[in-house]
Amino acid sequence: DTGVSQNPRHKITKRGQNVTFRCDPISEHNRLYWYRQTLGQGPEFLTYFQNEAQLEKSRLLSDRFSAERPKGSFSTLEIQRTEQGDSAMYLCASSIIQGSDTIYFGEGSWLTVV
């Protein structure tokens, strides 16, 4: 499967713990995006990278959230001191830099904070 890959697919953690999600984009894609989706809502933009540079962050991305893409390939999204409100599906997507090209989503990582 050469699509966007995310892991872990599911994570249950206790409030206050740190969690990290990994995303491997489609190999030739130089844009990588993180979205968050809660029940009954569409995906909400969190941040995006162009190669290794993080070019935009949403206000949804509090200081407990940090995303990296150190070599312009895979990316990690870390949430520190998790709260119950962080429970959501975290979606990664990638695309090439070419005008109106589409973005391709991974299957997502479910986070449940208990």
Next chain:
Amino acid sequence: AQRVTQPEKLLSVFKGAPVELKCNYSYSGSPELFWYVQYSRQRLQLLLRHISRESIKGFTADLNKGETSFHLKKPFAQEEDSAMYYCAPPAYNFNKFYFGSGTKLNVKP
């Protein structure tokens, strides 16, 4: 920033009936609009985009600037069309998409 409204959370139709999933947007420029679909247990994927003016799986979507709408239509719904549908305009430089809250389409046999 673009905003999109999908007024229906759930739309149920019988197989063979026409279906229209509504999307209204607010945008100050010339919009580019996309429809994404998520079938059960599958990832979110592109269904169609305004600029291509194509029909995918029998679905079409017409941009109506006067009504600021981009409704998704299909003349004869099939059971396999049952899914979540999201209207999604991109930001001007395609660095992100703004997703609506989605409409769940349920096609009954």
